[in-house]
Amino acid sequence: MNALYPQLILDALAQVRYPGNGKSLVENNMIEDDIRIDGRKVSFSIIFEKENDPFIRSVVKAAEAAILTFAAPDIEIQGNISVKYRVAARPTRENPLPGVKNIIAVSSGKGGVGKSTVASNLAVALAMSGYKVGLLDADIFGPSAPKMFDIEDEKVYAEERNGHSYIIPIEKYGVKILSIGFFVNKEDAVLWRGGMASNALKQLITDAAWDELDFFVLDLPPGTSDIHLTLVQTLGITGAIVVTTPQEVALADARKGISMFMGDKVNVPILGLVENMSWFTPAELPDNRYYIFGREGGKRLAEEMGVKLLGQIPLVQSICDGGDAGHPVALDDTASGVAFRLLASEVIDAVAQRNANQPATQKVELNH
Numbered sequence: 001m002n003a004l005y006p007q008l009i010l011d012a013l014a015q016v017r018y019p020g021n022g023k024s025l026v027e028n029n030m031i032e033d034d035i036r037i038d039g040r041k042v043s044f045s046i047i048f049e050k051e052n053d054p055f056i057r058s059v060v061k062a063a064e065a066a067i068l069t070f071a072a073p074d075i076e077i078q079g080n081i082s083v084k085y086r087v088a089a090r091p092t093r094e095n096p097l098p099g100v101k102n103i104i105a106v107s108s109g110k111g112g113v114g115k116s117t118v119a120s121n122l123a124v125a126l127a128m129s130g131y132k133v134g135l136l137d138a139d140i141f142g143p144s145a146p147k148m149f150d151i152e153d154e155k156v157y158a159e160e161r162n163g164h165s166y167i168i169p170i171e172k173y174g175v176k177i178l179s180i181g182f183f184v185n186k187e188d189a190v191l192w193r194g195g196m197a198s199n200a201l202k203q204l205i206t207d208a209a210w211d212e213l214d215f216f217v218l219d220l221p222p223g224t225s226d227i228h229l230t231l232v233q234t235l236g237i238t239g240a241i242v243v244t245t246p247q248e249v250a251l252a253d254a255r256k257g258i259s260m261f262m263g264d265k266v267n268v269p270i271l272g273l274v275e276n277m278s279w280f281t282p283a284e285l286p287d288n289r290y291y292i293f294g295r296e297g298g299k300r301l302a303e304e305m306g307v308k309l310l311g312q313i314p315l316v317q318s319i320c321d322g323g324d325a326g327h328p329v330a331l332d333d334t335a336s337g338v339a340f341r342l343l344a345s346e347v348i349d350a351v352a353q354r355n356a357n358q359p360a361t362q363k364v365e366l367n368h
Helices: 006-013 056-071 115-128 194-206 226-234 248-262 297-305 317-325 335-357
Strands: 036-038 041-048 081-085 100-108 133-137 158-161 164-167 170-172 175-179 213-219 239-244 270-280 309-315
Touching: 006 056, 041 056, 056 081, 100 115, 100 248, 100 335, 115 133, 115 175, 115 213, 115 239, 115 270, 115 317, 115 335, 194 226, 239 248, 239 297, 239 335, 248 270, 248 297, 270 297, 270 335, 297 309, 309 335
Parallel strands: 041 081, 100 213, 100 239, 133 175, 133 213, 239 270, 270 309
Antiparallel strands: 036 041, 158 164, 170 175
16 A cells, blocks of 8 residues: 655646646646645645636546546545635625616527627617617627627726726727627637636626616527526526517527526516518618518517517618628618617617516526
8 A cells, every 4th residue: 555645646636737728737836735644535725716717627526536546546535625716706796786777688599580680789779868788798609799899809908996807898889898709719619618608708797897787788699508597597687588580490499588588497577579680671672571581470479478579670781781890770860770779669668667567686596
């Protein structure tokens, strides 16, 4: 039976790489000077930068395996590794955004229905109405806000406040904006596991200087995922808007999205449904409507699900051009701009009704 001593344990831990930078735990000075040996029982602490480090669980398991492989196979190590943090955890608050009055989640059952276009133009239209507005591009794997607002090359910086560092949102067209797109190469795909994506999103919410807002618009990923669960567990969402097209396949997915929010576990109020690409109107024939994706599908779904149809947005070239140019059409006095401003008016009314008739929103507690 091999004798156990601290250096033997450190030599074993030197074989474990921290995924964040590829260096060993020893090189990163992540092993606390508290190695204890009691017979065959070994205990020590691993130090991480922050409590939301996505690699904590995998590193602890790798450290356990390294001790058994490189030190001795009979060491009692499982459950004896403690975790510490260099940065003290910020005190949790029931409401991490106390200055935000209303949080609106813009969702869709599937991709390609124009959810991000609706979210961006809604945020701009609300700001044009005189409200303080924030937009969080929570579509972690397909961030589009930097492109839609022509701020892809903007540099995000942090500011010290009361001993903590806060990310300062980019402001344009009267909207405070943050997106994971500011922190990754715009040419690269975002390949993150669910835990990493959720932690990144939490930081954009709780570690950002959103300050006082009348409306905080969340552009969610399409479908249903860990991101949606992270949001409803982090924030008390005032209400959700579901975006669809009149097409039957989109309506089927929108129905699932509405059901998710209305379910007993999540129970986020539905402010209403937005039917995007309701009809096509060519620029040279502004009075003509061509129902290329079907007609009134969103209206029928809203009636079926017992939710409000907040608006019908036409499919016109200017909406696409505005998104590509970083100039949301809600800024313009065109039919499209008017449609989004009318949508904003409907959303304001829907939020007022929801707040008058339902209790204040609480974070969702999901029991696994």
